Amino acid sequence: MRKFKEFIIEKLILFSGLASIFFVVLIFLFLLKEGLAVFKTVGFFDFLLGKKWYPISEPARLGILPLILGSLLVTLGAALISIPIGVGCAVYIAEVAPLKIKEILKAGIELLAAIPSVVLGFIGMVTLVPWVKHMFKIPTGLTALSGSIMLAFMAMPTIVSIAEDALYSVPKAYKEGALALGATHWQAIYRVIVPAASPGIMAAVMLGLGRVIGETMAVMMITGNAAVIPRSILEPVRTLTATIAAEMGEAVVGSEHYFALFAVGIVLFVISFAINVGADLFLHKENK
Amino acid sequence: MRNSKQRQKIAFFLLFLATLLIVIPVGLIVVIIIQKGLPAINWQFLSDMPRKGMRAGGIFPAIVGTLYLVTGAIIFALPIGLFAAIYLSEYAKENFLTRVIKLAIVNLAGVPSVVYGLFGLALFVVFFKFGASILSGSLTLGIMILPIIITASREALESVPQSFREVSLSLGASKWQTIKNIVLPNAIPGILTGTILGLGRAAGETAPILFTVAAFYLPRLPASVFDQAMALPYHLYVISTQVPNVDEKIRYGTALVLLAMVLFMNLIAIIIRYQFRKKKKW
Numbered sequence: 057m058r059k060f061k062e063f064i065i066e067k068l069i070l071f072s073g074l075a076s077i078f079f080v081v082l083i084f085l086f087l088l089k090e091g092l093a094v095f096k097t098v099g100f101f102d103f104l105l106g107k108k109w110y111p112i113s114e115p116a117r118l119g120i121l122p123l124i125l126g127s128l129l130v131t132l133g134a135a136l137i138s139i140p141i142g143v144g145c146a147v148y149i150a151e152v153a154p155l156k157i158k159e160i161l162k163a164g165i166e167l168l169a170a171i172p173s174v175v176l177g178f179i180g181m182v183t184l185v186p187w188v189k190h191m192f193k194i195p196t197g198l199t200a201l202s203g204s205i206m207l208a209f210m211a212m213p214t215i216v217s218i219a220e221d222a223l224y225s226v227p228k229a230y231k232e233g234a235l236a237l238g239a240t241h242w243q244a245i246y247r248v249i250v251p252a253a254s255p256g257i258m259a260a261v262m263l264g265l266g267r268v269i270g271e272t273m274a275v276m277m278i279t280g281n282a283a284v285i286p287r288s289i290l291e292p293v294r295t296l297t298a299t300i301a302a303e304m305g306e307a308v309v310g311s312e313h314y315f316a317l318f319a320v321g322i323v324l325f326v327i328s329f330a331i332n333v334g335a336d337l338f339l340h341k342e343n344k
Numbered sequence: 345m346r347n348s349k350q351r352q353k354i355a356f357f358l359l360f361l362a363t364l365l366i367v368i369p370v371g372l373i374v375v376i377i378i379q380k381g382l383p384a385i386n387w388q389f390l391s392d393m394p395r396k397g398m399r400a401g402g403i404f405p406a407i408v409g410t411l412y413l414v415t416g417a418i419i420f421a422l423p424i425g426l427f428a429a430i431y432l433s434e435y436a437k438e439n440f441l442t443r444v445i446k447l448a449i450v451n452l453a454g455v456p457s458v459v460y461g462l463f464g465l466a467l468f469v470v471f472f473k474f475g476a477s478i479l480s481g482s483l484t485l486g487i488m489i490l491p492i493i494i495t496a497s498r499e500a501l502e503s504v505p506q507s508f509r510e511v512s513l514s515l516g517a518s519k520w521q522t523i524k525n526i527v528l529p530n531a532i533p534g535i536l537t538g539t540i541l542g543l544g545r546a547a548g549e550t551a552p553i554l555f556t557v558a559a560f561y562l563p564r565l566p567a568s569v570f571d572q573a574m575a576l577p578y579h580l581y582v583i584s585t586q587v588p589n590v591d592e593k594i595r596y597g598t599a600l601v602l603l604a605m606v607l608f609m610n611l612i613a614i615i616i617r618y619q620f621r622k623k624k625k626w
Binding site: 060062066068069071072073074075076077079080082086087089090110125140142144145147149152153161162164166167168170171172173174175176177178179181182183209212216220240241242243245246255263269270271272273277297299301305306309317318321322324325327328329331332333335337342 | 346347348351352355356358359360361362363365366367370371373374375377390410423424425426427428430431432434435436444445447448449450451452453454455456457458459460461463464465467470471490491494518519520547548549550551554556567578579580581585587594595599602603606607610614
């Protein structure tokens with residue numbers, strides 16, 4: 057009897073172990089199931105590279121190039137801001153900060169990771185957006201730039217904590233060797249420790265940017281949501297994620313619009329999958 | 345030599361500056377929300393239905409809705425997550441399958457939250473015909489927090505020393521008895537920490553519940569798991585972007601309640617972790 061009970065439990069454990077694979081596949085299958093239907097009416101390349109997104113006009117124009125460019129622009133801006141600051145902060149915490157301050161800084165960064173994105177979006181709306189409007193004297197502060205700044209901020213916890221882990225796991229002997237040869241602490245950091253940790257730092261940056269591309273609520277609240285091909289970082293843009301969040305509520309289940317939004321979901325899923333597999337390869341390389 | 349010393353000083357100062365650029369805004373955000381939100385908080389705000397198209401009254405149904413969703417998510421995710429962690433820490437061998445499972449967990453954690461919303465809509469709302477309901481929303485959130493629970497529980501299980509298991513096995517206990525009586529009890533604080541962090545994440549997410557459960561305005565409490573419900577993060581989104589002329593105080597108040605809820609859960613997790621580290625016997 058006991059043997060039988062244990063047999064059942066161990067099977068349950070095995071199935072749960074496989075659950076993650078099951079769910080990833082299930083998510084992808086259901087996105088495909090609902091999303092591929094759009095290609096009955098729109099060509100694959102017309103969808104990806106079409107310049108007009110007018111999902112509810114008659115006939116509907118379903119080109120997601122403006123949305124892809126919107127996401128890319130916001131992400132690029134966020135990358136330019138978050139990579140130097142995030143990696144700098146990670147180096148400071150891992151190498152320079154005194155032990156007590158280190159704990160406080162880490163807690164502060166964990167705190168940032170815990171703040172819900174809708175709260176950050178709200179704060180962005182009432183502080184950052186008016187500031188950008190005033191600073192650049194433009195008609196609205198709901199721009200790609202505001203989105204980039206906010207997203208850079210939201211990518212920080214990921215970048216800092218993973219990069220800090222990578223820096224921390226560089227063998228102490230490397231640093232001691234460099235110092236023994238007469239290098240200053242800073243020379244040891246940028247000539248020895250940072251290069252040794254670079255695969256991990258790469259992974260940190262990739263995962264941070266993955267967070268940025270997938271971020272939805274804050275971006276929807278502060279980028280202005282204009283689905284046109286962006287010409288400047290000071291104009292409103294619409295990202296892939298915001299499009300789904302803003303329009304799915306009104307799309308009729310089974311309509312062309314509904315299928316098209318799922319196809320946008322496929323694009324997002326594929327991007328995040330590529331980023332995560334890539335980052336995993338970098339982290340794996342580091343462990344070897 | 346003098347030159348390189350000076351360069352180090354400048355470099356360290358710049359690194360310090362980068363750190364401040366992150367930490368100061370975090371502090372400011374929390375302070376602003378507390379300062380402007382606190383005047384809105386009173387018993388009526390927390391326990392009343394919203395009135396006048398959400399421009400007055402309280403946020404009670406949103407709080408209750410979020411609590412329901414979080415509870416549902418954890419009921420679904422904790423058993424699966426815990427068993428999956430046991431598999432990875434106690435049973436899995438270093439092989440291709442294990443590598444694929446780990447990769448799947450990483451990917452599950454990286455799927456954009458709005459894609460979870462789409463998935464929940466396609467699977468639970470449309471395919472299983474649960475409709476937009478607490479059930480659909482909870483299940484969607486549950487799958488979303490699964491990787492958090494698995495990762496934290498696995499770390500907790502793996503940090504139990506190998507010798508504990510060997511002693512138990514050598515005394516004639518079976519593998520499952522060893523896990524149940526020796527490994528699990530020693531890993532409980534870590535598992536709890538992970539669970540609470542998952543709860544916090546589920547409470548704060550908006551995109552996964554947009555099309556699976558969230559009601560724009562529903563001034564009553566949900567009667568069953570097949571009802572729609574209001575939820576705090578969605579309510580904050582609605583009153584700050586969709587409804588014009590909402591008193592600033594109500595917005596900040598709602599943001600404060602949501603933030604306090606999430607941070608409170610994180611605080612509990614940190615305290616458990618800290619207490620556990622202090623008491624650790626090995």
